[in-house]
Amino acid sequence: MSRDPLDWAPGSEHGTGPDPEDDPAPLAARAAREKPVGRRVVLGMLGVGALGIAFGENVQNGISRLLSPLGGSGLASLVPGNGGFVLYTITAGYPAPPPHYRLTVSGMVQRPLNLTVDDLKALPATYLTHDFQCVTGWKVDNVHWTGVRLTDLAEHAGAHPKATAFEFASFDGLYTESLTMDQARQSGAIVAYSMLGGPVSQEHGGPIRLYVPGMFGYKSIKWLSNINLVEDFVPGYWEQNGYPINAWISGHPPTKSA
Amino acid sequence: MATTALGGDARSAARETGAGWILRFDAVERVVHWTNAVLFAVLVFTGAALYFSPLIALIGRRSLVEEIHLYIGLFLPVPLLLALSGRWGRALRRDLRRFNRWSETDRRWLRSAFRGQSERDYVRRRLSLGKFNAGQKINAAFTVGAALVMLGTGSLLRWYRPFPLSWRAGSTFVHNWLALFFVIVIAGHVLMALTHPAVLRSMLFGRISRRWADDHAPGWVDELVLEEADATEERSGPKPTVPAAPRGTDAETGGLA
Numbered sequence: 001m002s003r004d005p006l007d008w009a010p011g012s013e014h015g016t017g018p019d020p021e022d023d024p025a026p027l028a029a030r031a032a033r034e035k036p037v038g039r040r041v042v043l044g045m046l047g048v049g050a051l052g053i054a055f056g057e058n059v060q061n062g063i064s065r066l067l068s069p070l071g072g073s074g075l076a077s078l079v080p081g082n083g084g085f086v087l088y089t090i091t092a093g094y095p096a097p098p099p100h101y102r103l104t105v106s107g108m109v110q111r112p113l114n115l116t117v118d119d120l121k122a123l124p125a126t127y128l129t130h131d132f133q134c135v136t137g138w139k140v141d142n143v144h145w146t147g148v149r150l151t152d153l154a155e156h157a158g159a160h161p162k163a164t165a166f167e168f169a170s171f172d173g174l175y176t177e178s179l180t181m182d183q184a185r186q187s188g189a190i191v192a193y194s195m196l197g198g199p200v201s202q203e204h205g206g207p208i209r210l211y212v213p214g215m216f217g218y219k220s221i222k223w224l225s226n227i228n229l230v231e232d233f234v235p236g237y238w239e240q241n242g243y244p245i246n247a248w249i250s251g252h253p254p255t256k257s258a
Numbered sequence: 259m260a261t262t263a264l265g266g267d268a269r270s271a272a273r274e275t276g277a278g279w280i281l282r283f284d285a286v287e288r289v290v291h292w293t294n295a296v297l298f299a300v301l302v303f304t305g306a307a308l309y310f311s312p313l314i315a316l317i318g319r320r321s322l323v324e325e326i327h328l329y330i331g332l333f334l335p336v337p338l339l340l341a342l343s344g345r346w347g348r349a350l351r352r353d354l355r356r357f358n359r360w361s362e363t364d365r366r367w368l369r370s371a372f373r374g375q376s377e378r379d380y381v382r383r384r385l386s387l388g389k390f391n392a393g394q395k396i397n398a399a400f401t402v403g404a405a406l407v408m409l410g411t412g413s414l415l416r417w418y419r420p421f422p423l424s425w426r427a428g429s430t431f432v433h434n435w436l437a438l439f440f441v442i443v444i445a446g447h448v449l450m451a452l453t454h455p456a457v458l459r460s461m462l463f464g465r466i467s468r469r470w471a472d473d474h475a476p477g478w479v480d481e482l483v484l485e486e487a488d489a490t491e492e493r494s495g496p497k498p499t500v501p502a503a504p505r506g507t508d509a510e511t512g513g514l515a
Contacts, residue, residue, distance in 0.1 A: 038358035038399040045403030049410060049432055056431030057424045080434030087311045092318040136415070137430025203315065241321060244419070251423075 107229035110158030147192030163229035177236035389478035
């Protein structure tokens, strides 16, 4: 290596050895050879991020299938897309049912209902096996559900012909949801007292919750305490907080409606 | 090498804060670092409380936690941008340039990182490693890139209406996996700080010992010496447009300062 003209320090021994390692390149020469690797790393990550947004759904579905044996409980719930439920609540913790819990059916009905869990179980049951799809991206495949069809319950209570929508309230004191009569019919929504092969647990919204097949999970209100039949649809909790009123996962009702 | 010790007049230069101490991070850099640390902690904690079922059970209040997570996330770039935007950000801008640019020494250091301590020592001393090593440079670039991707995917999760639904699922995928990886990287960063107390103290109080710098960042000491030489020259008279005879090439080093 030739003696560098920028060699500043008096008495420097730069440029005397043939081995470049014994002769650290002077600063200016080194600076000229520097490459903006940091910027490339950042731009590369932005590119990979954009690819992830476009194709991540497919990748995640593959990962979920691989991880499904873990069941998504405990530490496995740390792994994104583990195939398990993420148990949301909008209040502090998972609410316990009040003493003497009853599910009430009220509003535009001839016979308001005041049901215990056993009363509900005495009604004709519907069995479903269907995915649970959250609007935030996670999904649980093939969940077993048992309950009473919402439209059957409305009929049982003697719904007024002008009642075109359901209003649901939760005993967490905050969460509300709503379905039109048509949506209830098209989805085959059920008032569920059993899921995942057992009674609906407290964190899953027990003892009684709604399940709306084909719609995002926020429609399937947990800790259900009241079903009110009304004339007009009223947007629920998350719909008032920016979630779409149209909660069909596919964007529209199923074509082969019940 | 002559530059392994600051000699004579150079020792009195402003960069040294006392006998044997060098300013590693100025006040602006330290304030930005610790502000970011607090913001990241809030983001990690609220993110976990939105995502990890046992914590959801403990914290609940989903919409409140969501709001905190969202607005802290949107605010995250502000301290850094504010610090970069004025005269006060000179040291920070300079360090960002240092993080960005990789020399052959950095590439050699990175290769040596997988080959044991003695190889690393050889590279940093003999090849005159600069202020930051390649590991620190990767960490800095990753943090900037990851924060931008988290900001983008997070915004898409919140304002998803104009986009296809699959983008939302894709954003969830990227946001969740990157968050997991990010937490591991941050934990590594904290671990490195705790196992290198002198370096941690320099992020708390600004200065680091001259001995540490000679040992770990000799190339950085070289830079400081050159700058001081320039500063000394400026103090002693107008900079000659034509190089003066005995130290004729000094003017060209101005490009480094």
